[in-house]
Amino acid sequence: MAMLVPSQILPQTGETRRLLVKWVIAFLVPVLVFTLVWSGEAMLNAALLAIFFPANFSVSTLAAGLFMLLFYGIILGLVGYLVAADSGRQGMIDLWISMFFFTVVPILLIYITANLFVGLAASVVVWVIYYYGRRLVQLFLSSPSLPPLPSLTVLDTEMRATLTTRARLGSFWFALLFSLVWLLADLLFYFTGQYGQASLLFLIWIVLRTVLLPVAGWLLGGVGGQIAVRHALQANGNGGNGDRSDTPVSTRRLRLLSATRAREEARDLVPNDLPLRSTGARNFYIWLLVALLLFYPMIDPFLFGAGTNARLDNYANAGYYVILALGLNIVVGFAGLLDLGYVAFFVIGAYTWAMVGSPQLTVLTGIRINPEIWPWLFWPMLIVAALIAALWGVLLGAPTLRLRGDYLAIVTLGFGEIIPIVVQNLDKYTNGTNGLTGIYSPAFFGVRWNVSTSEPYYYLILVLIAIVLLANVRLRDSRIGRAWVAMREDEIAAASSGINLTRTKLLAFAAGAFFSGIAGAYYAAKLSTVASGNFSFSDSVIYLAMVVLGGLGSIPGVVVGALVVYAVNVLVLPQLDALGNDPTSIIYPIYTHILQVIPNFSFSNIRNLIFGIILVVLMIFRPEGLIPSTRRRRELHRAEFEGAEITSLDTPPGAPGFESEIHVE
């Protein structure tokens, strides 16, 4: 084989060879497992059949095939990136073990449990055990952990070219080995005669594939390498492209930064000790995730078999929690205003569409709308509902402006209690406890919406989340976002920097409520019914738990927090009974033991007990949340940093204990 390819394809130096082996193997295992054990190949084959045999044609199988193409493409790029970005200091075996635990384990667990959330939950448990085991081993061996700063190599043009070539090679070899193994597996299949009618076509396909994959690897690996080199360390200054925000940091500047800060910066640089965690690699993960989310409804049947609709329904519900958590994060995370009544705005949003988008409108105002057009009103009303909620955010925020800390919390809590009561008691308009039914779903060209198909809602919520996320990120990075954080940090200093505290607080309330209103309108449309009894203080509490658990002020953290809380509360815990009754599951023996002691035991009765314990445990082990914003993390470990960094001086008079907190002069 080696004779056939130009000599350039062979790794030149020992160092490069080592890198190639390291990364190629690290990725080969999970990708092979996904392709051959789980559904990767099934999706591709289905798509092929759909192309060549019109009888099998369906858009969704084609889409699944398209997803697989994207998947391999991104992986090839990623491999290239990693080979180029690696400083080579992390051990080979170490990496393989990590990769095994963080990719192969979840893939297998999800495959075995045939349930995304149960599989992921089980993986998290495995990860925690692995993490602690690893720590123990490290302590035992007292192996020195890598120094915080990466090898600060400055890359010259030649070096850059070498890295790009290296990336090409990495991706090429990965693709080559992968396609060979795949070919072998398929040939076995072929000669055992598993593929009847399609056999010749099949043969062509597997041969073609084996040839094409390495070529794609060569090309895409080059792209990955280019991306890696873009983040390379520069000799000095901001270089030519001073106007870019992601300008590479100069060596000099990096050396000036404190260790913690440098570690944060170093993640973005190339070469780098932990390339898997670098910003560049993160972009690849994001692309993978985006592809997965976009194609999910089509690939779900391949992954988990029947029941796609119900699963999509769950995800479509989880989605509005994400929006709620993002909105609340503005108020609590950015602006630091503890809001215990956030559910109020959700109610307002929900009832806005419920009253306009249901027959109640006719009852109240006598207006009749053509039922063809009525559902279309959802779109403008989505904005209107959000605006109304925002208006209420301002109205309810106004009385709290003079309040501090927990007095604010209790007033918001009060509003959270009052609004549902008001809604319930104004039964002339809202139909009281019985609620409103027959709320219209949205309408859109070429989409059939009804309560029993979840796919449109899945996409709708995806779009809404994308918009809300974008808005959140932009707000965070804007003048307003900085004002929020400044206000959270120190109101007096913020005011003395020209920030209008009243306005800024009200803006935070309004923005938070706005997103809550969107979530509310979506909720009403999706459920097609609202009832005042469904909203209570405990909902506000759950939203808060999502935000704090995920990481206050951290946008990715909050998204994860919302999904985790939703998954634990709605997807995992309710499944425990079913799992307990299933003799093949892990918890079956535990369950039967408990049953012997407590005869009519059921997990559903102690759902909140388990959930509560999870909350406590998570908070104790990760008080800063799952994915803390870098800011929070520092707040938490401030003492540590203080000790580490203060260089020349004395105890600052501002230090704790020097003067009491409030007596700032």
Place this chain on the structure above:
Amino acid sequence: MTAEYEQTPQPARQPLLELKQVTKHFGGLAAVQDLDLVVYPQEIVSIIGPNGAGKTTVFNLITGIYQPTSGEILFDGQPLTKLAPHKVVERGISRTFQNIRLFNNMTVLENVLVGEHLSLKASILDAVFRPPWVKQEEEAARRRAIELLSFFGQHLVDRQDEYVINLSYADRRRVEIARALASRPKLLLLDEPTAGMNEAETMEAVHYIRRLRDELHLTILLIEHKLMVTMGISDRIAVLDYGRKIAEGLPDEIRRDERVITAYLGTAATSGRQTWQVTFRRQPEGEASNHHE
């Protein structure tokens, strides 16, 4: 200190800041009493006085954090009374704090950008939709922030992405001044800008405070304990004790003023050169080490 900085600017000009009979009571305590003070454009005026004399309170009254019990404060001929702190900033007064109030969990650059809040125009909708002019505005703000940092040398520019919590004490004071400058003030109030600095850093601070006036044409009102600083850079000095102004004049006059000497240095004070190297502050225990000038 060199002669050129000891010249008093012509008092005939229209005053930039004028305090008329300003009084502030906290319950029974008169923190500031019947204070008259005038600051002319491009002057450096110092307020000195022992602990608790009411110096910081004067700053808080000017910046709208406290409202005076009686009296009037005029800035550019307009009354400042009843203005909220951010309105005062809008008028062109910004300040630093005795106990440095930076946003500790923001980076150096972000801190300065917060100071630019007023000069940026993006509303919440602009922030979300981010039209090109907002992008340009942000870029310009960043450039300006870096420019302001470079006022203190390349050193802070290099550390623009550092969290202020990781900075040395002297650097934090500099960042705080940069943040104050970011709102484009006419009058800068500095509350003990060299407290906690060592001698070299203090000298440097003296130097850049002068440059603030000479290069940026700012007017500066300064609270300072270290005579080395006040005597060196002030055009005029006002002395407060128990909320009252007990003396005002040129540094040399204050240096020779009997009331000041007896009030602050007690009988131990001789007119020897040595004494002037000491601070006016009656030092609390733990802090003494910060002030070995």
Place this chain on the structure above:
Amino acid sequence: MDFLTKTIRLIIEGLVTGSIYSLVALGYTMVYGIIELINFAHGDIFMMGTLVTLLLVTNVFHLSNASAMPLGNLLLMLVVSFLASTVICALLGVLIERVAYRPLRNAPRLAPLISAIGVSLALEDTAKAIIGPSAVTTPPLIPLVNYSWGPILLHNTDIIVLIVAVLLMVGLQWLVTSTRIGRAMRAVAQDREAAALMGVNVDQVIAFTFLVGAGIAGAGGFFFLLWSNDTSFNIGFELGLFAFTAAVLGGIGNLVGAMLGGLAIGLIRSLMALWPETPPFGLPHGGVSWQDAAVFAILILILVFRPTGLLGQQLAEKV
């Protein structure tokens, strides 16, 4: 019942429930005063107090008819269940502090809050696992005696609860103002670090605060059951909400304020029943369904005009 009788009866009921809110509010206020934590689990500790009493009374003493019980047994039952609910709840409070809050003493402010919410959920479900999801009723714990003078109708249970509440509050006030540990508590509340430097064992003082607060809530649970004869797994949550509101209304950190706040909320809630079913001027109907809204509306109004509650004093905020 004529209007006057009804009103007086409502006032009495308001005072009684109000004093129970007060008892629970004391725990909120003490804990908040000392570690600035809204202890969401506190209401559920109160619920645990009712639960302990309930279990003892029905499963150990097999109460069916209090007036048929020998006086000795009856007294024994009352004393044992009172002590048991107080002590068990006090210990529970300490345990919760140790497990769920102490590790978070230096964490960001909201972490202990979420932890408290977790504890609250866990306690509720524990109770649900024990007594089931619906409300449970006991026979009267003591033979019911009614006193009436003119329009005034009083039960002996009303009198007991009011007297005990007053006694407990006076005792607590004494504890906090006049004892060594009380001084230590106030010192820690003012400035934890300074107190530690002065040789106060901060951990112990905080644990003691939880012990006392939870103990009072447990006692409150006992008397609540004595008075109302029913409980359920989720009364703690709602009652806790009102008790916390009471603490804020009175000025959080202030014991007397918590008592006043509790009484005020009790009165507001019960007097809302006077709202006519068909009010004039097209006003919304149904007073009882508005009672919670009324509580919060009044709370908000008061806070808008007195941002630190009725008796809370403004911290001298120096800038």
